Amino acid sequence: MSSITPSFTIEPAGPFSLAASARFIAGWPPAKDLTATGDDAVRLCFALDSFRGHAGVTIRQHGEGLDVHATGDGTPDEVRSQTVRILSLDHDATGLEQVLRADAVVARLHRESGGLRPVLFHSPYEAAAWSVISARINHRQAQDLRTALSKELGATLDVEGVSMAAFPLPDRLLELDSFPGLPAEKVRRLHAVADAALAGRLDADRLRTLTTGEALSQLQEIRGIGPFYAGLVLVRAVGVTDVLPPTAEPRLLAAVARAYGLEEPIGAEELERVTDGWRPYRTWVAVMVRATAG
Secondary structure, three states, X not given: OOOEOXXXXXXXXXXXXXXXXXXXXXXXXXXHOOEEEEOOEEEEEEEOOOOOOEEEEEEEEEOOEEEEEEEEOOOHHHXXXXXXXXXXXXXXXXXXXXXXXXXXXXXXXXXXXXXXXXXXXXXXXXXXXXXXXXXXXXXXXXXXXXXXXXXXXXXXXXXXXXXXXXXXXXXXXXXXXXXOOEOHHHHHHHHHHHHHHHOOOOOHHHHHOOOHHHHHXXXXXXXXXXXXXXXXXXXXHOOOOOOOOOOOOHHHHHHHHHHHOOOOOOOHHHHHHXXXXXXXXXXXXXXXXXXXXX
């Protein structure tokens, strides 16, 4: 596809802080090597949802609105659509005020986080690939492997003065026979992720139309994606607002217990009771709780 250099604006519905997003990215291992922050900007570089190329965006906030400069492939509409999903700007946050008024703990965490909305994986496809790459190794190793794959098989873009490598498109992953640091089984699993992506099974819009159970079940049909990683893809890449991690993640349980002064450990039943008042933003508040847990 031909390169584009459009500029466009995004007007968030409800409160949003790009600075809070940048702080979150700085502490979130899956985002570090594909995202750059600094000079009051956030830069993203990603494989397009359409898999027709790669794009990079530089985002700056001025008052309530965001100014975005894009480069690479894709139409302005598809680059904009993906950017707003990554920053959770495709949802109206005005209703969050009701949750904050009803729950003093959530209100405090919202202030402490600077009004954080979840920053997502660039796509369910990239989240599933990260799940395969990062399984049973530490995050630093996973970041290094993904960066090497991106430089070798993906695309390197100049995103407003910063050289950034974007993750390979699915058809390029299917060409992969072996790669230093990737066991043969992980290569096969990456092929399965690529096949699923090309078949539309990792399309964010399609996954949003499914019930939570249906989405998790279908994600687990992909080789290498078990219950935990299916939950990761759904909760941290699709762009849902009211789905809790389905495996009752221990770190979330501990963070909720500390935030509410509950005796640890709490179980899934207690988590359900506490988080019922977070609806319809349970996903967002869960991310906020984890991000402020320290």
